[in-house]
Amino acid sequence: MLKSGLFRATGWMTVVVALVFTNACTAPSGLRELNGVAAEARNQRVVVANRSGTAVFTMIIGRNAETRVDWMPCVDAARCPPIQPGESQVHPYASLVLDTGEKEVIVHWWHAATDGSGVTHAVDLQSLIVPLQ
Numbered sequence: 811m812l813k814s815g816l817f818r819a820t821g822w823m824t825v826v827v828a829l830v831f832t833n834a835c836t837a838p839s840g841l842r843e844l845n846g847v848a849a850e851a852r853n854q855r856v857v858v859a860n861r862s863g864t865a866v867f868t869m870i871i872g873r874n875a876e877t878r879v880d881w882m883p884c885v886d887a888a889r890c891p892p893i894q895p896g897e898s899q900v901h902p903y904a905s906l907v908l909d910t911g912e913k914e915v916i917v918h919w920w921h922a923a924t925d926g927s928g929v930t931h932a933v934d935l936q937s938l939i940v941p942l943q
Contacts, residue, residue, distance in 0.1 A: 843861075844936060845936060846861045847862060847919050847938070849870075849917040850940060851940050851943050852943060854904075855900050855902050856915055856940065857899070857901075858901070859893075859898035860893040863895055867885060869883065870915050870916070870918070871906065871916055873915060874909040874911075875907045876916055883918070885930045885931065885932050913941065916939055916940075917940055918936070918937045920932040920934055
């Protein structure tokens, strides 16, 4: 017996929907990644992982709070420890600058480079917007 086009389309749609739901359940929806740095918010913490080849320094701040906070990138490993390649850092929400009702944080990161005079500077500043849960 031949199946109608509508019946075949409905069958394929069921398969596609099942795959989407399966993927949604196994992949973290809040994970963001750019140039080897990944960040996500879960369990009242922001986790930043360094999958790049060099150490990265980070600053995490609420998206709304950032409009009123004046900060500078830090390259002093004693004051602001970098994340080494293959490692991650966990930042509890309570340790972050967040305004009431924040829905997202901005994870800024950068590398450190020493110039010809021996002074270390922040270079290659990048950022990700990560939804809070």
